[in-house]
Amino acid sequence: MAYIHDLRQKVGHTPLIMTSxxxxxxxxxxxxxQERADTGDWGFPGGYMEYGDTFKQTVVREFLEDAGIAVTPVKLLAIQDDDFYTYPNGDAVQPVNAFYLVERVHDRQQTPKPSETLTTKFFAPTEAPHFFNQQHAKMWQLVVATLAQ
Known part of the structure; x- marks a missing residue:
């Protein structure tokens, strides 16, 4: 997160294209x-890339931070680039997101970062909660469609 923090120190709330x-x-x-600490809404574990990371490295790191679960990406489900979002603090972004189907690496679990996650929960495909933003709602629909195949 140091990369994004440093970038925001220079550009403020200027809209940015961010990779995640x-x-x-x-x-x-x-x-x-995950139930997000910043909004209280629900979304998929994940986050922004740090300089030098790959999409796969990012999803592994962010999943561990957000859900406390070590995972490995097994299938790229989508590259999403058509959504825009303004965070509660005023930061505007166009997130370009690589969305993966992942699997658990082992049964050990650690506590997620409390600054990012209030809790995690498994939902049935018919139990869609209130999502963090439109991009996460689209990801939900994609996973539900994938499960129906």
Whole structure:
């Protein structure tokens, strides 16, 4: 997060194109989501790339931070680039997101970063919660469609 913090120190709330990676962990037909600390809404674990990272490295790191679960990406589900969002603090972004289907690496779990995640929960495909933004709602629809195949 140091990269983004340093960048924002220079540009303020100027709209930025930001690269990110998110993951969908599906177990027993249920989809894991995180309740975000910044908005209280739900979304897929993930976050912005640090300089030098790949999309795959980003989803692994961010999933561990956001959900406390070590994962490996198994399938790229989508590259999303057509959404815009303004955070509660005024930062405007066009997130270019690599969205992966991921699987758990082992059963050990650690506590997610409390500054980012209030809790995590598995949802049935018919139980869509209130999402953080439109991009996450589209990711939900993509995962549900993938499960239906």
């Amino acid at each position: 990676a998110s993951g969908a962990l599906v177990e027993d037909g249920r989809i894991l989501l």
